[in-house]
Amino acid sequence: MxxxxxxxxVDSFNIVxxxxxxxxxxxxxxxxxxxxxxxxxxxxEFLLIGAYTAFQIQEATGSVVLGMALAPxxxxxxxxxxxxxxxxxxxxxxxxxxLATFGVSLIIRQAIQLRYSANPRTVTDPIGGSFVIAGYNxxxxxxxxxxxxxxxVTATLALINRTRFGLNARATIRxxxxxxxxxINTSTVRTALFALGAAMAGIAGALxxxxxxxxPSFGVLFLVNSFxxxxxxxxxxxxxxxxxAVLLGGSLAILQFLISTVFAQILVLVIAIVGxxxxxxxxDAVNKRRDRLAFLRSRRTRTPVS
Amino acid sequence: MTTLLHVAGLNxxxxxxxxxxxxxxxxxxxxxxxxxxxxxxxxxxxxxALMGVIPKQGSVVLQGSDITRxxxxxISRAGMVWVPQEDTVFPGLTVREHLTVACRHQEVAAAVAxxxxxxxxxxxxxxxxxxxxxxxxxxxxxxxxxxxxxxxLILMDEPTEGVAPVVVQDLITAIRVASRNAxxxxxxxxxxxxxxxxxxxxxxxxxxIVESGAIKELHEDGVLEERLGL
Numbered sequence: 001m002x003x004x005x006x007x008x009x010v011d012s013f014n015i016v017x018x019x020x021x022x023x024x025x026x027x028x029x030x031x032x033x034x035x036x037x038x039x040x041x042x043x044x045e046f047l048l049i050g051a052y053t054a055f056q057i058q059e060a061t062g063s064v065v066l067g068m069a070l071a072p073x074x075x076x077x078x079x080x081x082x083x084x085x086x087x088x089x090x091x092x093x094x095x096x097x098x099l100a101t102f103g104v105s106l107i108i109r110q111a112i113q114l115r116y117s118a119n120p121r122t123v124t125d126p127i128g129g130s131f132v133i134a135g136y137n138x139x140x141x142x143x144x145x146x147x148x149x150x151x152x153v154t155a156t157l158a159l160i161n162r163t164r165f166g167l168n169a170r171a172t173i174r175x176x177x178x179x180x181x182x183x184i185n186t187s188t189v190r191t192a193l194f195a196l197g198a199a200m201a202g203i204a205g206a207l208x209x210x211x212x213x214x215x216p217s218f219g220v221l222f223l224v225n226s227f228x229x230x231x232x233x234x235x236x237x238x239x240x241x242x243x244x245a246v247l248l249g250g251s252l253a254i255l256q257f258l259i260s261t262v263f264a265q266i267l268v269l270v271i272a273i274v275g276x277x278x279x280x281x282x283x284d285a286v287n288k289r290r291d292r293l294a295f296l297r298s299r300r301t302r303t304p305v306s
Numbered sequence: 307m308t309t310l311l312h313v314a315g316l317n318x319x320x321x322x323x324x325x326x327x328x329x330x331x332x333x334x335x336x337x338x339x340x341x342x343x344x345x346x347x348x349x350x351x352x353x354x355a356l357m358g359v360i361p362k363q364g365s366v367v368l369q370g371s372d373i374t375r376x377x378x379x380x381i382s383r384a385g386m387v388w389v390p391q392e393d394t395v396f397p398g399l400t401v402r403e404h405l406t407v408a409c410r411h412q413e414v415a416a417a418v419a420x421x422x423x424x425x426x427x428x429x430x431x432x433x434x435x436x437x438x439x440x441x442x443x444x445x446x447x448x449x450x451x452x453x454x455x456x457x458x459l460i461l462m463d464e465p466t467e468g469v470a471p472v473v474v475q476d477l478i479t480a481i482r483v484a485s486r487n488a489x490x491x492x493x494x495x496x497x498x499x500x501x502x503x504x505x506x507x508x509x510x511x512x513x514x515i516v517e518s519g520a521i522k523e524l525h526e527d528g529v530l531e532e533r534l535g536l
Contacts, residue, residue: 167406168407170398170403171399171407174396175393175395175397177359177378177393178390178393179396180378181358181378181379181382182379182382182387183455184407186379
């Protein structure tokens with residue numbers, strides 16, 4: 001308790017930032033893998049596309065903000081091309097889609113290496129500077145990352161749960177044949193969802209680029225953590241994704257402060273394994289409680305039917 | 307009389323297994339046409355083929371448009387909808403969301419109100435997840451969804467199968483309500499239900515149509531009972 005009490009005031013904002021980065025990098029994968037079920041090994045490369053788009057536009061125009069605005073568009077367009085040309089034929093073949101996205105990841109990574117070389121690149125912090133709260137220095141850009149993450153999660157939740165597109169997407173994912181026979185163009189919905197996931201990865205890559213050094217292997221670094229967050233959070237559950245990201249990102253931030261980065265990553269993997277093992281028990285308990293409450297509520301209003 | 311749906315030389319099946327063989331039929335506007343036959347005769351396969359769920363050869367023309375090669379969503383938007391026998395819900399979606407998904411030509415609130423009027427039990431369960439509904443309630447929901455699309459033709463696959471007798475009467479009433487604005491192709495095993503709501507019948511055996519005619523005449527002549535082994 002005394003360790004945490006000592007630690008939290010110093011590092012609490014870094015915990016928030018790392019948790020936000022975990023959410024940010026996993027948000028796109030939540031859509032492509034969690035919702036669409038594509039084992040998307042190219043997710044890290046869509047982050048890479050976003051980051052290098054920001055870098056390229058910064059180099060060409062001097063405006064990194066313009067680069068960040070274009071990053072999701074470029075990643076989204078490439079997402080459409082990948083989905084229409086490859087993945088749309090592989091939705092019923094998960095292992096084939098795994099291999100295909102691995103191939104796509106290699107092509108994108110090598111193309112970026114050919115264009116920009118393997119030399120490290122940097123994207124300028126668009127704001128710079130920091131502000132002070134309670135005597136602690138908080139960099140403005142890290143604060144922006146946290147706010148942007150909250151905004152993107154809120155927007156994604158609203159899109160999936162409050163719009164006609166989101167409803168059609170959920171119907172398509174849950175029962176594609178029935179959705180198709182109800183007039184939903186499930187092929188277009190899937191393309192749009194994959195493009196959205198790619199665009200989310202693109203904007204994540206652009207946002208975290210100023211706090212990292214870019215190289216063609218940049219995306220691979222985030223791929224494992226993205227999958228861990230989505231798997232522990234539960235496929236298709238945005239609330240679960242945020243919880244898992246806070247758990248893993250927070251654990252990593254605290255452990256990195258206490259021990260070396262390598263051991264911290266190992267311990268986070270252990271936490272992830274425990275999380276995967278215990279998740280069904282927790283979900284089962286939560287579902288039982290929810291079903292019990294729903295049953296009690298329905299007994300108050302129920303009229304026997306069959 | 308004009309033909310709403312004209313099917314000629316329809317062949318369909320699953321993979322290399324051919325189930326339907328050279329099926330031809332006509333549906334006129336406002337009619338309730340029963341498709342009957344023993345288990346495995348190809349009734350469900352016929353509806354799936356018409357709806358574009360499985361591949362087919364032959365010719366299917368809906369109101370003058372050749373829809374043989376159309377995808378399911380395009381067929382649905384052209385006015386032909388399907389009430390499947392099973393897998394009728396989207397897990398995780400509420401009853402209200404099911405009604406919203408199906409709603410294309412009218413305000414969602416009006417469509418939900420119409421569904422609740424036709425099936426009051428659904429009105430009590432609008433915010434309940436549809437997979438928690440009973441079998442009878444799911445059939446009601448599927449029919450309510452079909453009606454929301456303002457269809458010209460509804461393909462119903464055994465809507466009364468496995469449902470309590472008290473609910474069967476509600477479903478028969480709903481089929482009659484639906485037939486006021488749309489033609490219906492009804493796959494039905496129960497002769498009494500088919501005779502009660504149907505005007506014409508096709509009888510399938512081993513994927514081929516072996517009898518057709520006014521359903522009351524087929525019933526009075528004992529053809530239905532003979533062909534169905536009753």
